Amino acid sequence: MRDRLEDGRSFRVLNIIDDFNREALWTEIDFSITSLRVIRILDMLAAYRGYPQRLRTDNGSEFIANRITQWTEERHITIDYIEPGKPAQNGYVERFNRTYREDVLDAFLFRSLVEARLLSDKWRHRYNTERPHDAL
Numbered sequence: 392m393r394d395r396l397e398d399g400r401s402f403r404v405l406n407i408i409d410d411f412n413r414e415a416l417w418t419e420i421d422f423s424i425t426s427l428r429v430i431r432i433l434d435m436l437a438a439y440r441g442y443p444q445r446l447r448t449d450n451g452s453e454f455i456a457n458r459i460t461q462w463t464e465e466r467h468i469t470i471d472y473i474e475p476g477k478p479a480q481n482g483y484v485e486r487f488n489r490t491y492r493e494d495v496l497d498a499f500l501f502r503s504l505v506e507a508r509l510l511s512d513k514w515r516h517r518y519n520t521e522r523p524h525d526a527l
Contacts, residue, residue, distance in 0.1 A: 392488055394496045394507075402504060404511070405429065406491060407436065408484050410447065415487060415518050416440070418511045420504055426458045433462075447471045447481055490518075 392404040405419040416436055419428070437443075446463065450472050463470045473480035495514050501507040 392492065392496070394501075396504070396507075397500050397502050402507065404491075404496070405432070406484065406487060407432065408487050410483050413483055413487075415515045418491075418508075418515050420508050420511060422504070430458060430462050442466050443468060445469045445471060447473065447484075449473055449481065450475060 392406070393401055394404065395401050400422065402420060402422050403424050405417075405424050406415065407417040407419075408415055417432055419432055421428075433442075433446075446468055448470065460470070462468075478485045491511075491514070495511055499507075499510055501510075
């Protein structure tokens with residue numbers, strides 16, 4: 392996802408969701424998110440949750456990079472790329488991203504990345520612990 396700070400600088404948001412239980416595992420916010428950064432985040436999440444059997448993602452440059460492909464092969468993780476223009480193939484994340492956009496990105500005008508991160512972390516915690524999910 393993308394948004395802008397109050398001063399006009401664009402930033403990116405990477406949301407990582409567990410499809411099975413619809414838990415928002417991580418939200419990464421920065422001006423740029425590289426494949427190495429994605430790998431560090433996935434390794435960090437795996438340290439307390441274990442590695443997934445499968446990753447479903449779009450064809451963003453950070454996910455089609457050779458480093459990600461090598462990383463998934465070394466860990467025997469299947470990577471499922473959704474077809475371009477077919478967001479329904481990644482429905483849980485698309486639904487989450489819409490809710491995140493409405494509740495966070497469209498609701499606030501951020502002065503800094505720190506502010507965006509703090510509000511996003513607070514919202515993610517509420518999303519996982521207090522907010523009832525439609526499926527429930």
